[in-house]
Amino acid sequence: MKFLVENRFGMLLLVVISLLALYGVAHVTQPPETVTAAPQPKRVTVESVNTVCPDPGDSVVSAVAPGREGARGGAATVTALTAPGEKAGPAATLDQPGKLWQKKQAARTGPLIVAGDGAMAAGLEAAQTATATSGARRGLAGVRCVEPAAEAWFVGPGPAAAAEVTLYVANPDSAPASVEVAVYAGEGPVVGDHGFMVEPGEHRTVNLKDIAPSPLVMAVSVRTGSGRVASAVRAEMGEGRGVDWLPQAAAPAKSVVVPGIPGGGGRRELYVAAPGESDAVVQVKAITADGFYALKNRETVEVPAGSVATLDLSTGIGGQPAAIALTSETPIVAGMVITATGTRLDVAFSAGAAPIDLGSVVADNRSGKDTKSALILSAPGKAAKVSVQVLPAEGAAPAATEAEIPAARTEQIALPKVRGAFAVAVTPLPGSGPVYGGRVLDQRDGNGLLITAQPLAAGRTWALVPPLTDSPSTVLP
């Protein structure tokens, strides 16, 4: 030791060796450069669901909770929307998971709340479907009963193109909601102050012609400054042109998939709105049974900021079941108008939807002589594999079937033959790619086809719990 210290180079050697050793230790202990996977959200069961059917009068209201294994207890109720003070007893109580409940409501029935908790909350799904074979409202008009939310988007024909476009707003919560309605037309956003308050238990309808009389096509956003509302839009196209509800479109995003476009004849028209501050150049691709391709001469559509553009795809997808994938640099909202064939027409609407990663349930399906339901599933990415479970209103449920959708294809899934009305639960199986889908319900009568469509919405069986860390640094950006 002493030698090392006294010697001129001894100590240098010693220090250099120790520094090299330190370098070595530090190098060896350096953690590998694996990108630590972001913590995955956990799946938890949904414990309560609260949905509102906007205008069930003269319609069939269906409700089903597929339940899940091992879950017990809980009940779902169907109640009329009332102010908080006046408590109405439930019109119906559902306590059997997997059993579809259906009831035709009397005319002039106010909004109904379908709420469930416990086992009857898992996947609780409700829908209202009206069928009229004559009159101004001839057609199949169905809509999914939605949960109140702070924001909702609708894309469809404007008041100038339709006989009547009505917005239904209901507030089932205990807090008042201040609602702002914004309309985007083909020419740009419709200027004006369209705000109103909806007190708890209150519901109201707004004729959109009062807000924006001129648009031929439009996108409507319903936002709340405070509180939440359940909103829905019904478009009556006019005598002999059909009627239907606009499904809620996915919130503005840079990538949108509009699923559930049925095959067969009729017009297929895509509406794309760019509600942001900048113009959008939207790439349009179709996903059909043949593949995932851009449409010739209709590769892109330009949407000026704040306006809605249309694109006729009737010939492009060649009468096949399809989905449309849209990508853009700026967030867009999209919808689709589907027209059936016949001497008198009916109309149906689809809209941009989220993938059904956690499964989806459609409450109202029918099978019969003239009536049929079809699932149209698309897998824009990897091949998808789903299990399809039919939940009939009567009788035992048949075994679940599996269906595969090849990568970048759309498939129409044949549903098992069941007597009468049934619900269907679609659940992607492990390893499946993202699945988008739609359900088309049609009924043939003497004058042609009645049709309604509904994009598959994420089911309410599971919720994703984000990984949550207790950290005081939350107070800092």
Add this chain to the structure above:
Amino acid sequence: MSSTDVPYGARHAVTAIVVAHDGARWLADTVAAVMRQSRPVDRLVGVDNGSRDGGGRVLEEALGQGNVLALPRSTGFGEAVGEVLERLPAARAPGVVEWVWLIHDDCAPDVRALEALLWAADHDPSAAVLGPKLRDWLDRRLLLEVGVTVDRTGRRDTGLEAREYDQGQHDGVHDTLSVSTAGMLIRRDVWDEVGGLDPALPVFRDDLDLCWRVRNAGHRVLNVSHAVAWHAEAATRRRRRITASDHHPRRLDRRNAMFVVMANLPFRALLWALVRNVVGSLFRTVLFMLAKQPANALDEISALGSVLAHPGRMLRARRARATGRKQNYPQIKRLLSPPGASYRRIVDMVQGFLSGAGPVDSSGRHHAAAERQEQDDGDELLVDAGVMQRVFGNPGVLLFLGLLAVTVAAERTLLGGDRLGGGALVPVIGGASDLWRLYTEGFHATGLGTDAWTPPYVAVIAVLSTVLFGKPWLAVTVLLLGCVPLAGVSAYLATRRMIPSAGARLWLAATYALMPVATGAIAAGRLGTAVVLVLLPVYAALATVLLAAEGRRSRRAAWGLGLLLAVGTAFAPLVYVLAAIIGVLGATAFGSARRGVGVSVGIALGVPLVLLFPWLAQIARHPGQILLEAGLHRPSLVDPRLPAADLLALSPGGPGMPPLWVTAGLIAAALGTLLIRRQRMVVAVCWGVAVFGVLVAILAGRATVTSIAGSEAAPAWPGVPLAFAATGMLVVVALTSHRLAEFRAAGGLRRIAAVLAAAVAFSTPVLAAGFWVYRGVTGPLRGDLPDAMPALAAAGSEDGERTLVLRSSEAGGLTYTVLRNRTPLMGETDLPAPGQARGRLAVAASGLASGRGGQDAAVLATYGVRFVVLVAPIDPAVTRALDSQPALARMSLTETTGVWRLASPLGRAWIADSAGTRTPVKVTRTPDGGLTAAVPAGPAGRTLVLAEPAGDWTATLGGATLARTTVDGWAQGFTLGTAAGTARIAYDDQWHAIWLWVQAGLVALVLVLAAPGSRADEAAPDYADPPPGEAAPAEPERPAGRRGRRAKRSEVAAR
């Protein structure tokens, strides 16, 4: 002209009286000087107050036996003179004015002194007392007195500066309040009129009293500077024992001073002087206690006591001085020290300190002949310069200003905002009182609520903020943003004793201050590292003293080191571990060489453990916490894969790092020192520290830690150990830097090598400063942080209600925290939350964020949560999930913040009945910090639930104490009866309070023990009578001794 005035041209008859008392070593000169006067004295009489050193013999030889009066040893000066004058009746010859010339045995008048005094007396017939200009016996040019005055507290004021040389600047004949009895010429008739020196004042201030009485009688007191006398001031310098009184000279001096002032002031002025004396004395006593001079403190307080305890004596004295006191006070008032003098003294002291002269002894100098000031390193003291030049000529001040300029330029983006925070630093809000409350309260109603110990660094910041006008942001700004200049100055001053060359010290200080650790600490808002950076050089300096100095100084350094180590440990506990390891190694190495080093090291390492005890115990239960520091632990502030090269280049990773090659110069220079043949041991020790620091840095940088206060898991930031390593390298280079000068002098190749080496070494601070300024501080620390607590939620929450704040984290997922009404204070975010409460809340919060519905909102309500806040970046999925909760109502949503309100909140306290129904209860806070809850009547089996973690809560309702239960596994419940009433809820924290008092006492004790103590020569005064025949003593021994010690110290450092 009064009747007693001397007619012009009168003949003078002068009787000189020499009083001897153990002053033989000066007496012969004194007597010779008196006898040699150009205007001979008419009569010369000697008095010997029982000298034991042969003084009587000297007198008798010089004056003849008949002219010497022998008196007992206990006779005072005044008594002795009175005794002589009694035996010498006044000559009543007409036209003759008789004078008495009082001569101390240690006061030799100049040849022309008497002539000059009488000349002045001739010119001013009303002058009854005349005194010469007194100069020092040894240093013959040094001025001691040109007349003396006092202020109203009896503080003696000569009107001279310390060590003022006589260059004729005070010459002339002045009116003055008093002159010393040494060489005082007083008219015999006036002496008789006022009754001579007061025998009650045998020594000290007798002259003042006499002159004051003379003035009260309407005469004048003059100082005649043409008359000069050399005075040894033997009694006040304690060259001889005072036997006239048994008391300690200082006590006697203070007592007499107060007594004389209070006896001579008219009544109104007296009252004011009384107040000032009492307050001033108590204050000085405290100061003396702090300076560890208990003897002086005792003197001070007992002097005051002695004056106050004898009102009778005071009354008698006042009665005796009643005549003319009030009438002549206006004249006397002019001659007293002006009240502003004390402030001027403080200003002088500060100026002197800034210019590096060291503090002036402010406790009250008796005379102008201050001890010789220490020649401190030569360059520190520029003698003949103005204040500006003295201050700005100091390299330390220049270094500070330079680093300050660099810092301001680099931190341009941080300055001027209204909320500093970001990175590891929570936004600095609140005032010093909030920090004190946080530190002293037993239960912290913050977040989920906890009774854990507040980190002691909060107390340090609180102390600093109290000093800085009660503004914590100012304290944090100074410590964190100013850590570069502070660390630089600290390094510069701390190395004063270690490194001889000022240039090397400047280099060391600048390089140290601009280390990547410093810039990184600022960028990431690491207050802990910033404080440690400033303290580290002080540790090194104190440790050197501790290991190298002798007994008392070593012990004092140990206490100081212990205290500062406690401060550093409070901010960054890792400092303690590093210091402990190095300290133990040092103790084993030096322990054998020097006695007491082991004990000193033990003190230094023990003090932090004791001072920080309960908090340290809390830390020790989670050893990972040792690697963390004050503030937040966040993955974004560390480099999880810190490369090995970074660690060796002293770069701890994270934001604010300069490129690696910036520090290459320092490392190259440090490696170069290994080739130097001399000072091998120092080089080895310093390199040992450096290698050790890097090793600890590697361990810390690779250990993944989670804070007990809640955080995502991330490696610790190795800033503190790298600062240790850097210190080792810097010291080794600076210590060997003088070799460069030698090389340079050698010329040729060596000269080129020396210049190159200097350039390499200087590249590090220059590049570091340049990069820092060029880039600026861009890191997460910001000067204008937005408040995470929306005003909507803050205003809507009642006292104690909680707000759940959610934020999307970079790693994916969410982080949450619970706030109450406001952003947390610094330190509140370091409190550990109780595990039970936390777990349950986390489940509910994540359920809420998932949108699964259910009881999550109800569970949140049991926590007293009223608002759920989502802060930017806002994830639409989370917004949707929160929106989908029926139990939440959205109040606002912007791009940066969303606020939801619970539809049915329960508040801070609620009642659960046996059916499980929960009802909110109105809670109010009482002024004493307790809570009251209005409980309605109800069925049996109800529980009053306080949404705070169960603990030492007590509740009384109608005089009865409620039984405690724990609700939901965490909350404090109280079993209720059926009756209504007001429940009083309080947290029982008496042990906490007791410990805080103990801690305060311990801190005060350590402060006193660490404070610079009394001087060695004062501590052991030379009371012993000097051996007869000893020559006049040489300069005091002390400076030589200190120099010797310093030499020894540098030897140790160089070994």
